[in-house]
Each structure stands twice: as structure tokens, then as C-alpha cells.
Amino acid sequence: MSRVFNFSAGPAVIPDPVMAQIKADLPDWNGIGMSVMEVSHRSKEFIAVAQQAELDFRELLAIPAEYSVLFLQGGATLQFAMAPLNLSSEGQVVDYIQTGSWSKKAIAEARKYCTVNVVADSADRNFTYVPKEATWERSGDSAYLHYCANETIGGVEFPFVPRSDGVPLVCDMSSTILSRPIDVSRFGLIYAGAQKNIGPAGLTLVIVRKDLLGNVRTGTPSLLDYAVYDQSDSMSNTPPVFAWYVAGLVFEYLKNLGGLDSAAMINQRKAMKLYAAIDASEFYSNPVAVEDRSWMNVPFVLRDADLDARFLTESFAANLTNLKGHRSVGGMRASIYNAMPEAGVDALIEFMHGFEKTHG
Numbered sequence: 001m002s003r004v005f006n007f008s009a010g011p012a013v014i015p016d017p018v019m020a021q022i023k024a025d026l027p028d029w030n031g032i033g034m035s036v037m038e039v040s041h042r043s044k045e046f047i048a049v050a051q052q053a054e055l056d057f058r059e060l061l062a063i064p065a066e067y068s069v070l071f072l073q074g075g076a077t078l079q080f081a082m083a084p085l086n087l088s089s090e091g092q093v094v095d096y097i098q099t100g101s102w103s104k105k106a107i108a109e110a111r112k113y114c115t116v117n118v119v120a121d122s123a124d125r126n127f128t129y130v131p132k133e134a135t136w137e138r139s140g141d142s143a144y145l146h147y148c149a150n151e152t153i154g155g156v157e158f159p160f161v162p163r164s165d166g167v168p169l170v171c172d173m174s175s176t177i178l179s180r181p182i183d184v185s186r187f188g189l190i191y192a193g194a195q196k197n198i199g200p201a202g203l204t205l206v207i208v209r210k211d212l213l214g215n216v217r218t219g220t221p222s223l224l225d226y227a228v229y230d231q232s233d234s235m236s237n238t239p240p241v242f243a244w245y246v247a248g249l250v251f252e253y254l255k256n257l258g259g260l261d262s263a264a265m266i267n268q269r270k271a272m273k274l275y276a277a278i279d280a281s282e283f284y285s286n287p288v289a290v291e292d293r294s295w296m297n298v299p300f301v302l303r304d305a306d307l308d309a310r311f312l313t314e315s316f317a318a319n320l321t322n323l324k325g326h327r328s329v330g331g332m333r334a335s336i337y338n339a340m341p342e343a344g345v346d347a348l349i350e351f352m353h354g355f356e357k358t359h360g
């Protein structure tokens with residue numbers, strides 16, 4: 001079977017040139033007679049890959065020198081615990097914004113370690129918008145402010161970076177990192193699982209301001225302490241070498257594309273044409289407030305939910321895969337990360353028009 005247009009929310013599509021490079025590198029990498037999966041993480045070959053990946057990631061996001069970049073495991077879900085364990089003391093108040101399934105999970109995990117103050121919540125309208133900043137009820141003594149920049153399931157993306165008013169701003173960027181430039185200096189901690197917009201599952205990227213390191217709670221396992229990774233160049237134990245190597249290839253691919261300004265331009269164009277097609281039809285709809293719509297995850301429902309199964313079978317037959325919406329939302333979801341070619345979005349729109357003509 002040839003490559004399809006894969007709209008999976010994660011693990012998600014990897015750019016074709018990266019796939020080709022992986023294929024070329026297996027099983028004899030750099031002429032050393034072994035693949036990258038089979039050499040020591042402390043070998044000079046792997047360390048060169050690891051260092052280059054970090055340099056390229058720093059360059060893409062223009063990460064200031066006072067920030068550490070860490071290559072971890074455990075997914076964004078483990079960060080739901082690592083953030084409070086590293087950045088707050090026992091019983092301390094922490095501020096969280098709830099805009100969907102992922103921030104809700106982050107809140108539930110933080111409640112094990114902190115007193116969580118939910119400063120704003122969009123559950124009243126089924127997580128279809130970002131509450132206006134002026135309505136947030138911040139506590140005066142929080143250790144940090146946490147939000148999820150892009151809710152992968154609901155397709156809600158913050159169109160702004162919140163004001164943190166002197167406390168560290170903590171952000172789950174799993175499904176939006178590298179989709180556009182960000183001002184890292186506004187943040188205390190950024191984390192992202194790799195399997196959406198970076199590379200294979202198994203790797204989690206963390207960007208943390210160095211002055212926040214070294215305050216982990218007593219009794220915390222070493223491997224949940226950011227400082228331990230910082231001091232060991234993320235090699236305190238064996239890192240996910242293959243995922244790290246592929247992430248490095250993805251960073252190189254993005255640099256060749258022209259960096260995040262170019263990526264943002266393409267992403268915005270892809271998203272806007274898909275939303276325009278949805279909005280122009282009576283048959284498809286997207287429930288998210290227009291200004292808060294995600295560039296990365298586009299949920300939509302059919303007017304007649306009885307046609308869902310048919311839409312999925314016929315789109316699959318047209319080589320458009322993984323369009324089924326999350327079970328909590330229903331309908332469809334097209335994840336259109338960096339690696340989804342614009343031609344994939346065009347093909348989806350054309351398919352949607354045809355399906356509406358036949359069944360609408």
C-alpha cells in the first residue's frame with residue numbers, strides 16, 4: 001500500500017523526507033555497520049546526534065540561554081505530576097485553567113500534590129472556547145499558572161499567551177509545539193509529548209527556566225527531578241535514543257522548510273481552508289469559537305450522525321485515514337500537524353464536498 005493521508009491525532013504522521021532518511025540510515029548508520037538503535041547512548045556517534053537535535057530545537061524556538069532543554073520519557077501525562085512536584089511545595093495553591101480533556105487531566109493529577117484553584121473553566125459550553133482573561137479568578141499566592149495551549153480533543157487553541165503576573169507560566173504544548181513561533185521567555189516551563197508534532201512516541205520535550213530547578217519535593221524519585229536531567233544532559237539513564245534521533249531529523253526538516261515562520265504560514269493556510277469549507281456548508285459544522293479554533297486539530301460533525309460510519313468507510317477508501325473523532329466528542333477530527341501536507345487537506349476538502357453532494 002502506498003502512503004495515505006493520515007489525520008491521526010497521535011501518534012501522528014511523520015514528514016516524508018524524514019521517513020526516507022530513516023530508511024536510508026537503517027541498518028547501517030553512518031557506515032558504522034550498526035543502526036542508531038544499537039549503539040550506546042554514550043557513544044560519540046549518538047552524542048553528536050543528541051547535541052545537534054538540542055541545538056536545532058533551540059534555534060527553531062529561539063530558546064534563551066537561561067532555559068534548559070530536557071529529553072524525557074513518560075509522555076505529557078507524567079508532566080502532569082512532574083510540574084507540581086518540581087515547582088510547588090506541599091499543600092501550596094496552584095492556578096489552573098480548564099479548557100478541555102487534557103487540562104482536566106492535568107488538574108486531577110495536580111490535586112494529588114497541591115491545592116488546585118481552577119481560575120477559569122469552559123465546561124459550561126462543552127469546552128468550545130477559551131474564557132476571556134479578564135474573567136479569570138487568580139489566587140494571590142499560587143506557585144504557578146498552568147494551561148494547555150491546544151486542546152487536542154476539543155480543537156481549542158489559545159490565541160494568546162496568558163499574563164502570568166509574576167508567577168511561572170506552565171504550559172502543555174503537546175499538540176501545538178513547533179507549529180508557530182512562541183516567545184519562550186514568557187514561560188517558566190513548557191512540556192510536550194513528541195508523538196503529535198515532533199516525532200515518535202516515547203520522548204517528551206521539556207523547556208524549563210534554570211532558576212526553577214533544584215526545588216523538587218523531598219522523597220521524589222530522581223527520575224522525576226528536572227535537575228537530575230539537567231545535570232546529566234538528559235542521560236541520567238538510557239534515553240529513548242531512536243525517538244531522539246528521529247526528533248532531530250524532524251528539527252532539521254523544519255529548518256530546511258524555513259523555520260517556524262514558514263511552518264506557521266503553511267499551518268494557518270491549511271487550517272483556514274478547512275474551516276472555510278466547513279463553515280460554507282450546511283452539512284458540516286465545527287462548534288469552537290472562531291477566534292479559539294485550533295490550527296492543528298479540526299473537529300467537525302456531520303448534520304446527520306447516522307452518516308458517520310459511511311463517511312469513515314468512504315474516506316478510508318479514498319486514502320484519508322484516522323478521521324474518527326475522539327469518543328468524548330463524537331463526529332470527526334482531522335489532525336493537520338506540521339507533517340500533514342497541504343495536498344492532504346485539499347484532498348480531504350474535495351472528499352467532503354463529494355460526500356455532501358452524494359448524501360447531503
Ligand SMILES: *Cc1c(COP(=O)(O)O)cnc(C)c1O
Nearest residue numbers: 075076077102152172174175193
Ligand atoms: C496527547 C496529549 C497528552 C498526553 O500525552 P501522552 O504522551 O499520552 O502522555 C497530554 N496533553 C495534550 C495536549 C495531548 O495532546
